[in-house]
Amino acid sequence: MLSALSVLDLFIVAMAAxxxxxxxxGVKGISIIIVALMVLVxxxxxxTGIxxxxxxxxxxxxxIYYxxxxxxxxxxxxxxxxMAGVIVGTLVGDDMPEYVFRKSMAVVIFISVLVMFWWDQRKSKKVPQHISFAGIMGLTAGFTTMVGNLAGSFANIFFLAMRLPKDAFIGTTAWLFLIINLFKVPFHVFSWGTISWATLQVSLLFIPAIFLGLFVGIRILKRVNDQLFRKFILFMTGLGAILIFFT
Known part of the structure; x- marks a missing residue:
């Protein structure tokens, strides 16, 4: 698989990493850009497996850090x-036309961002506590993370609604995605066959680029306050939705 990649392909994947x-x-809201870059190659x-x-x-x-x-x-x-959404996504992922999924998810994400902007302007900051809110966000996030690694937007919206401060937001989502991504591995290996030794070779090649991004991201976050962090997440999530719609 590596031998089939051009220099441009390698550069794009390195940028995604x-x-x-x-x-x-901890710089949330930009994960959709990663998905868009990977789909180009x-x-x-x-x-999704790579x-x-x-x-x-x-x-x-x-x-470890947060x-x-x-x-x-x-x-x-x-x-x-x-987790339930991941299972549903595994079952229906083979049959869903890619263009239908991408455009519908882009619309849903963008509408959700608009709702959050509106909610931020309200005088009442009552946090949604009903289990149905967690259920809708969780099922949607699980489904989209399995089908397209797009859960970040819906998880962001849920934790933003909980009014978590920056460090708590980052630490909580860090654990969430580690557990969920490990949960997804057997489905990619045994059900979809999208993770193999050949794909792992590609994934491992770009680990240095990931660590470089981690270093840069930590330095960026030290200069960002909670309010700016929240606005940046919403802006980048909305931008990502637009990118998905037109890719």
Whole structure:
């Protein structure tokens, strides 16, 4: 598989790995750009299997670095629904036309971002506590992370709604995605066949670019306050939705 990649392909994947590192350092909302870059080089479904081990490398670092900030009560509320969504995504992923999925998810993500902008402007900041909110966000995030590694937007919306401060947001999502991404591995190996030794060779090649992105991302976050961090996540999530719609 490596021999089939051109110099341009290698550069694009390296850029995706670098941005992945920045994302896993805590700069949320940019993961959709990674998905779009990977799809430029690989087929959509194949790209999910190549990207998954790279995500796990970033997740491990994020958990080590931000572990003390995790808010487990929110994580436990969302995780069972995400796992159920992964299973549903595995079952229906083969039959869903790629262009239908991408355009519909882009619309849903973009509408969700608009809702969050509107919610931020409200005088009342009451946090959605009903289990149905966690259920809808969790099932959608689990389904989209299996089919296209697109869970970040929906998880972001859930944790933003919980009004978590920056470090708690990063620490909680770090644990969430490490657990969910490890949960996805057997489905990619045994059900879809999108992870093999050949794909792992591609994934492992770009680990240095991930670590470079992690280093840069940590330096960026030290200069960002909670309010700016929240606005940046919403902006990048909306931008990512537009990119998905037109790719």
């Amino acid at each position: 670098f941005i992945l590192g920045i994302s896993k350092s 690989f087929e959509a479904k194949a790209s 990207l998954l081990p790279m995500l796990i490398v970033g997740d491990i670092f994020a958990v 572990n003390r900030h995790a808010q487990w009560k929110y994580l436990i509320r969302l995780m069972p629904f995400m």
